[in-house]
Structure formats: structure tokens, C-alpha cells
Amino acid sequence: MTLLTVEGLSIEAADGRELVRGVALDVEPGEIVGIVGESGSGKTMTALSLLGLLPDGVRAVRGSAELGGEPFLRDGRMLGRPNATMIFQNPTAALNPTMRIGAQLARLLAFLDARRDGGREGRRSRSARRDRAEALLDSVGIRDPRAVMGRYPHQLSGGMNQRVMIAMAVTAGPRLLIADEPTTGLDVTVQAQILELIRTTVADRGIGVLLVSHDMGVIAQMCRRIAVMYAGQIREFAGVDDVFHDPEDSYTKELLASTAQWSREE
Numbered sequence: 001m002t003l004l005t006v007e008g009l010s011i012e013a014a015d016g017r018e019l020v021r022g023v024a025l026d027v028e029p030g031e032i033v034g035i036v037g038e039s040g041s042g043k044t045m046t047a048l049s050l051l052g053l054l055p056d057g058v059r060a061v062r063g064s065a066e067l068g069g070e071p072f073l074r075d076g077r078m079l080g081r082p083n084a085t086m087i088f089q090n091p092t093a094a095l096n097p098t099m100r101i102g103a104q105l106a107r108l109l110a111f112l113d114a115r116r117d118g119g120r121e122g123r124r125s126r127s128a129r130r131d132r133a134e135a136l137l138d139s140v141g142i143r144d145p146r147a148v149m150g151r152y153p154h155q156l157s158g159g160m161n162q163r164v165m166i167a168m169a170v171t172a173g174p175r176l177l178i179a180d181e182p183t184t185g186l187d188v189t190v191q192a193q194i195l196e197l198i199r200t201t202v203a204d205r206g207i208g209v210l211l212v213s214h215d216m217g218v219i220a221q222m223c224r225r226i227a228v229m230y231a232g233q234i235r236e237f238a239g240v241d242d243v244f245h246d247p248e249d250s251y252t253k254e255l256l257a258s259t260a261q262w263s264r265e266e
């Protein structure tokens, strides 16, 4: 069964400017679907709207969406919070700078415990949570979890912080992960490691992913299908091979030509 279905999504700014128009896409369980397009084409607004996280003044005005067969957006209005989560570019900024990594993980685990236990706190001990936090960091390839738990985000590399973010994102058991430029700004080797971590994490758990990127190389490597956005609209939504080798849309052709030019210049 299809995991995520989005239909006719339109988003407007406070001044009535249409930022996204008629977006439709779908994601299968365990599938990574890419959204590409130049800066300002509406990739991030599309992603944020699915989590009900649009900035002030920006709102979805039309469209429906469901996750795992459960509708969570109808006529542009959120009906509830989908079981989905997001990771961003610049993970160091996404973490709390004033708390050690271990404390941030413990707080999240305590919150998830309390939610599962219907608000009753203190059922599980702190040391058990610390063990779970360590196991979580271990599961995202952090070799010395105990040392990392004692550090603040600014004491860790961007790649390490993104591993922490991925651990935090998946621990609640989301069905959908939205990854918005998750490796932009990381050096090439670390980028490859983080992409591999996303790939294995979602495959192991059967999570669907929407991967937002302006980097065609990343998209080609990670996705089976991609949506090409331009000026708020999806111009083409097809298999990666079709889009790369036999694009139908004039904008996609331009995007590919400019990408080929950049790679030749590098």
C-alpha cells in the first residue's frame, strides 16, 4: 500500500502570493523519493506543510494528504499530526546549544516514555534511559557513544551532529522522514556516510523518505523516483532513469544541462 499520498497541494504567503501550486506525489514504504529544483522553487514549503510547520503567514490553501491510509490534510487544513519527522541542513543549529547530547537524548526519551505511558513520569529509570541513548547513538554508527553524550553540539562535527539528529528523528518510530538538504555543507566523505546511514536506516525500518535537495548527484544516488519542481509546481514526477536520460519537461532538460555543466567545471 502507498505510504504517503499528496494531492493538489497549494500554499500561499500572507500577501496572497502562490508559493506552491497543485503539488501531487506519493511515497511507498521504504522508498526514498527526491524533490529537486532551484532555490525558491517551493521544495521546503512543500516539505514543511506536510508536518504542519509552515512559517507564520504562510498557509496551505488547498490539497489533501494521507499517511498510511490516514488522512492528515484535507482542503489545505491539517486534521492532525502525521507520524512523520524531519531532519534539516545544519544539524548543529537544530540541536540545543546549551545542553549536552546525552541530556538532549534523555529528554526526548523521557518525553516519548511519558507519551506512551499516558503522562505518568518516572516509570523508567534515568540509567535505563542512558543505556537506551547509548544504544541509539551506537545504531547510527557513533563509535564512542558515551563520550559523545558528554559533549555539547558545538564540540562535535556537522556529520556527527547529523548522526545524532537522525538517531533522534527515528527513535519515535516515524513512518515518514523528510530530509531537507541533510548533507549540504558537509564535506564529500561525510556526505557519503550520512547518505548511506539514511539509506540503511530507512530500509531497515521501512520508513518512507522525501529527500529535498538541489544536488542532482545526491538525488541520483539515493532515489528511485524524483519530483522536479519549478516555480512552485512539480514539472515532472518519474523514475530517476527516465528523468535523467529521457526528460519530458523543458525545465528538467535545462536543469540537467546546467548540472552537467557544473560537474564539468568542478
Ligand SMILES: Nc1ncnc2c1ncn2[C@@H]1O[C@H](COP(=O)(O)OP(=O)(O)OP(=O)(O)O)[C@@H](O)[C@H]1O
Residues within 6 Å of the ligand: 013, 014, 019, 037, 038, 039, 040, 041, 042, 043, 044, 045, 046, 055, 056, 057, 058, 214
Ligand atoms: N516566511 C515566508 N513568507 C513568505 N514567503 C516565503 C517564506 N519563506 C519562503 N518564502 C517563499 O516561498 C517560495 C518557496 O520557497 P522554498 O524555501 O520552499 O524554496 P526551496 O525550493 O526550498 O528553496 P531553497 O533550495 O533555497 O531552500 C520562495 O519564493 C520563497 O521566497
